[in-house]
Amino acid sequence: MIHLYRVGGVKTALPSSGAAEPLGEDVIWIDMLDPTEADMQHMETLLGVMLPTRETLKNIEPSSRYYTEGNAVYMTASIVMNVDFGLAQLTDVGFILAEGRLVTIRHAEPKPFFLFAADLKRLDIGPGQGARVLAHLLDTIVDRTAEILELAVAKIDNISIAVFGEGVRGRRRPPAELEERLIEISTYHRLVSKTRDSLITLARLSTYVQALGRVRDDKPTKDLCRIVAHDIQSLSEHASFVSSNISFLLDSSLGLVNLEQNNIMKLFSVVSVVFAPPMLIAGIYGMNFDRMPELHWAYGYPAAIVAMLMTGILAIYWLRSRGWF
Structure with a gap:
């Protein structure tokens, strides 16, 4: 045109x-x-x-x-x-x-x-x-x-x-x-x-x-x-x-x-650190070996629960003191 x-x-x-x-x-x-x-x-x-x-x-x-x-x-x-x-x-x-x-x-x-x-x-x-x-x-x-x-x-x-x-x-x-x-x-x-x-x-x-x-x-x-x-x-x-x-x-x-992305990875890291000690305790007492005195202890179960809660709380306190969250 x-x-x-x-x-x-x-x-x-x-x-x-x-x-x-x-x-x-x-x-x-x-x-x-x-x-x-x-x-x-x-x-x-x-x-x-x-x-x-x-x-x-x-x-x-x-x-x-x-x-x-x-x-x-x-x-x-x-x-x-x-x-x-x-x-x-x-x-x-x-x-x-x-x-x-x-x-x-x-x-x-x-x-x-x-x-x-x-x-x-x-x-x-x-x-x-x-x-x-x-x-x-x-x-x-x-x-x-x-x-x-x-x-x-x-x-x-x-x-x-x-x-x-x-x-x-x-x-x-x-x-x-x-x-x-x-x-x-x-x-x-x-x-x-x-x-x-x-x-x-x-x-x-x-x-x-x-x-x-x-x-x-x-x-x-x-x-x-x-x-x-x-x-x-x-x-x-x-x-x-x-x-x-x-x-x-x-x-x-x-x-x-x-x-x-770093915040997401930090969240996963915090969750892993918080649950690692309780999972360790649960793993130890979940092995069911014959020679584990705590298995026959009357207060073994509540003691394990308290131990897992305390280790989780201590992990959270330690992470807060480090400024992770």
Whole structure:
């Protein structure tokens, strides 16, 4: 599916078949969503440039994601998606500057593209300013990335309160509750990790864009690219800080799981120590040998019961003095 965005944010669909009519000069953004082979060939005919396939976007080497071929500039970045569904993923998006237009090739629907398409009508972008379209699109992507980090910070803070808050201190929690917290922590750890990977690609892309002559000669675009680059750097540092907090929370939660397991083992140890002396006495007098004087003693049974109770009480007192419980 190919969508054409004209000056003022007007959106039209371009059929993949039919005569290759020239694109209007007012077309500033060409968005190709999951294009077919026919779509790719049709757009290559209209633009006069080669477009990267899905395999090329996916398998391209990180060192070769940004290059210029003729009058076209090719760039690739990884964008975070599926954040609202709890399973963050990265999708590779191709950005091509050709004939004064921005061409995007994507095989997924990250939210920033929907947001940017809605805001395009209010932006001051004229014909032939594809680099400015790219700068504003990157700004939208960075803003969405900041929202993702804010979401992760809020969720992690809630998990931290649930794990270490005032209401849970000294309370025994079932293993299922701690396992649920660990799953939540791992989910947001994945989200922040994917966000950091995306920011790395965006940082390299913004650096490459700022070095383009068409960007250096356009002061508004140059200034916006500089702001975007600064925001990416700030978000990268913030993502690293959030990642370290998540790692600490994960280690602490695992420590609580170990404490709960140690408490269970301590309980078994206490029970074993308390019942060991009585079981020893019961075992001795349960052997029923002929030459055991106590077997014929009138008070042998109550004496054995008292001895077992006393040894159990002494074991409990000794364990309490040691601080076991």
